[in-house]
Amino acid sequence: MSTTHTNGAVPALGRAALAYAERLGWPVLPCEPGGKAPLGPLVPHGLRDATTDPETIRRWWQDRPNANVAVLPPPGILVLDLDEPRLATELLGEYPALRHAPRQQTPRGGCHIVASVPEDLHLPTRAGALPGLDLRGMGRAYVVAAPSRTEQGAYRWIVRPRPGEPPPACPPALLERLGAARRRPERTTPAAGSEDETIPAGRRNATLAAHAGALRRQGLGQEAIEAALLGINARACRPPLDEEEVIRIARSVVRYEPETTVSAILAEVVKNLPRPDDVAACLPPETPPEPPERPQEPRSPEVLPDVRHLLPPPLRAALDDLRTEGERAAFLTAALAVASAALGRVSILYGGREHTPALMTLVVGPAGAGKGGATLAARLLDDIDERLRRASEEARADWERRRREASETGEDPPPEPPMQYVVASESTSEAALTRALADNPDGVLLFSSEADSLTAALRQEWGAFSHLLRKGFHHEPHRRETRSGGLIVCERVVLSLALAGTPAQLDRLIEGGVENGLYSRFLIATIHDPPRWVSQRPRPGDERLRAALEALRGCLTEVWEALRTRDMPLRLDLTPDMWDKLDDAFEDLHGRVVEAAARGQAPDALAAVVKRAALSTVRIAAVLTCIEAPARGVRLDRADRIEAAPEAFEAALTLGLSYARQTLALASRALRETLEADDVVRRALAVLETLPETFETSDYEAAAVAAGVTDRTARRWLERLEAEGLLHSPRRGVYERHERPAAL
Known part of the structure; x- marks a missing residue:
């Protein structure tokens, strides 16, 4: 059901589409809300309807405010579509020139990397150019873009494309690898929406089945897959298959779970289809399916953001x-x-x-x-610690020899060399740690996997060095008089700490709680993994x-x-x-x-x-x-x-x-709850500020969805904002903004 906006307002997703078109010059088209297939009623010709015309874009998103945004990067702009974070990690490690390229994270954890290629380079857009890598863009294959959202989450730019600034060039070595893959057409498939080649008789069923399997693996349902396949069939298949045949392919695919491998789906679908000549010509008669993927390891709750x-x-x-x-x-x-x-x-x-x-x-x-x-x-x-200690021992042996020679000749003894190392014992004494800091002006490390080991030392008279831990954070100077070694002077205390322990050990380590200045110097990660078995087999x-x-x-x-x-x-x-x-x-x-x-x-x-x-x-x-x-x-x-x-x-x-x-x-539990509540209000206000003075419920829901929350959460936010006096509802489904309080 479409919703027309009042006052000509453009919802958040529409404004994002306008920004891509006006600032980057990339044509855009609307996709199914929460999906990736072109929105048929608005763009009946799919990719061919992509445009940079502002009026058309406004009309599309005023009609369908929840429509996802797809962009069509022009010729010369390649998008590397990687399925998994691991693949992106490997690619960026192998080709450092791409690390500063525009990069978008996909809802399922994959990655889109944008790079420049010569416009005269023949590089067809297709799926499976390399394992886990699809080629998009270049004016021939669209990409769903932020702030679009699917059931798995939202698209998000990690490194944003910059207007007027072309992305880094795709490394020649990578282009060569992609070209090598291109010379094996029997292992490749045109990407959905591609217009650089037609799908002839003899390849139609298998090609559509491959697209259907890829879309199913991304989590799409039957309706979206049918729409996508019908669009490809109409645009690329020569001659097109019967519509019933295309729908049969989509229905065959959705019987499988989304995580099933594409090749397994493809082989099974083709096996179960009627076997006209074009199917038999596409795959060997007995293509064995890949073994099912191993289930993933059990996952702990996220402790830190995945960076x-x-x-x-x-x-x-x-x-x-x-x-x-x-x-x-x-x-x-x-x-x-x-x-x-x-x-x-x-x-x-x-x-x-x-x-x-x-x-x-x-x-x-x-x-x-x-x-x-x-x-x-x-x-x-x-390795660093061993090298420093070995060099210090050699220097000390030489010093001992020269000191004996000086004693025999009556000369002044040479100065004692410092004992240098980088890792100190957590059970050291205050005097020994002071000496270590003086001998190692670049700093030392205290490491303990059991915080009680450090606590035990701090509670001894000889080990009371918590003042050194506090001074170490800001590199303050320190002086200490010793009975045997005289005055020890540290121009600056440089100290790194890496500790682990239980909550009880934390309480014992930092007596006095947060009022103890040591607490605020730590970066603390709290792990709250529920009890469960994790196999430790090799x-x-x-x-x-x-x-x-x-x-x-x-x-x-x-x-x-x-x-x-x-x-x-x-x-x-x-x-x-x-x-x-x-x-x-x-x-x-x-x-x-x-x-x-x-x-x-x-x-x-x-x-x-x-x-x-x-x-x-x-x-x-x-x-x-x-x-x-x-x-x-x-x-x-x-x-x-x-x-x-x-x-x-x-x-x-x-x-x-x-x-x-x-x-x-x-x-502070109270502070934690306050921060969480404040975050709700602030996120709700951030969405509110993108809307006009008067708006409808559907406007706010669309903007909230673009910000990465569900419709239900958006409605709760509206209730919260109205309760806070930030909104007024003159009639059902319509809201007016009030002045934002200064405290917020």
């Missing part, structure tokens, strides 16, 4: 082969702190002071929740994980070696746009915490959590940028300064906000 697609390949590869979300969150959290300890010669200017990337992280969860993932990060600095991923950890350790060693040759620290900067995003995000969160404290819902001390999390976010960006530097060809030993990589900053901001929220929620 693997934004992470450097060495770190991403290690995360991909961990068994659960809890293990991944624990490993990533610990690995960031461990890696930061290798970057003491990187300098960040924040608040007018020089900082290193040193991080303090804490993984909290019950026994068996996945905290063990943190232990995998413990040995990432083994699997191929275990060997890949070991190899990935070795590669990550080698990468950190390479980065450390490059930095160690520098006379001066390497300066890492954020761009102005990055600073704006950082300020906006944390200023908003800080204001909400202050308001909650004023209402008595949270301790005043929690405002410090937000301030320090913002600094830690910049440090995470530095860590990720440095890990990726070798692959990007950045010479850390020679560059005067570098900018944070865009993906590194985006990942850091996402993680930093998540850590801050978890740290706040762990300290």
Whole structure:
């Protein structure tokens, strides 16, 4: 049922379509609400009806405000359509030139990567150009685009296309691989909506069955698949099949679950169809179906946002082969702190002071929740630590020899060399840790998979060094007088911490709770995995994980070696746009915490959590940028300064906000509930601000769906906004906006 908008208003999805057409010059067309097939009543000729005409676009979305948006990138613009995050990770790792290309995440976790190709290049759009990779765009195959939404979720731009700025060129090596696939026509299929070739008699049934299988795997139902196949049949099949034959293909496919492999569906569908000559010519008579895909490992609740697609390949590869979300969150959290300890010669200017990337992280969860993932990060600095200790032992042996010679000749003894290393024992004494910090001005790491080990040391008279942990966050100076060694002077305390423990261990570690300044210095990840069995039998991923950890350790060693040759620290900067995003995000969160404290819902001390999390976010960006530097060809030993990589900053901001929220929620249940409630109002207001002063219920629902929520949630938001006095309903189904209160 169509809904015509009052006052000529264009709903959110329509405004997105206008932006693609007017700012990028890409033709657009409407698709089924919640689906991918062209919206037949509005675009009866499918792809051929795509347009950049603003009036046509407005009319389409005024008529069908919930219609998804599809774009038709013009000749010279290729879209690489990858089915799985793993494939995108591998492709971006193999072809670094594409890392800054416009990139869109699909609802099922896949990825669209946009690249330039020569317009005279013959590269047909098709499915299965490489395993898991389809070719789209180039004026011949459309792509569903953000903010469109399906049952699985919303499309979202990770790196947005920029008006007037062509995307990076597709690497020649990749084009060559795609060309090699093109020379095997018997293994390829024209993409749905493609117009670069016709489907002749002898290939019609199998080609349509292949399209139907691909659409079913994406979760489409019978009606949408029928519409898509009928459109392809009319446009490309020569001569077209009977409509009943096309519908029979669609009905055969929907008997299978969406996750069934395309080749299994194709073989079974063709086997069950009538066998005219054109079917027999398409496939060998006895095409064996692929074995069913193994069921996925049980998934833990999401602890941290999944930012693997934004992470450097060495770190991403290690995360991909961990068994659960809890293990991944624990490993990533610990690995960031461990890696930061290798970057003491990187300098960040924040608040007018020089900082290193040193991080303090804490993984909290019950026994068996996945905290063990943190232990995998413990040995990432083994090579660096061993080299420093071996060099120090050799220097000390030489010093002992020269000291004996000086004693024999009556000369002054040479100064004692420092004992250098990067990993210190968590059960060390306060005096020993002070000496270690003085001997290692680039910093040391304290790592413990059981936070009680550190707590036990802190509670001893000889191990009371919590003041050093607090000073280490801001690199404050420290002086200590010892009985045997005299005065020890640390010009700056540089200390990284990676800890894991249970909630009870956290309470014992940070006595006094949030009022203890140590609490606000930690980035805390809380793992809440429900009790369940996860098989630990050997699997191929275990060997890949070991190899990935070795590669990550080698990468950190390479980065450390490059930095160690520098006379001066390497300066890492954020761009102005990055600073704006950082300020906006944390200023908003800080204001909400202050308001909650004023209402008595949270301790005043929690405002410090937000301030320090913002600094830690910049440090995470530095860590990720440095890990990726070798692959990007950045010479850390020679560059005067570098900018944070865009993906590194985006990942850091996402993680930093998540850590801050978890740290706040762990300290105050009332604050957690307040933040969740405030988020509802703010998201509801964000949708409201996209609409005119007077609008209908369907307008708000369409805009909310574009923002990634369901119709039911949108109706609850409307009720909430009306209860808050932000809306007035003069008659059923129509709303008028009121002035937004300053407090919101």
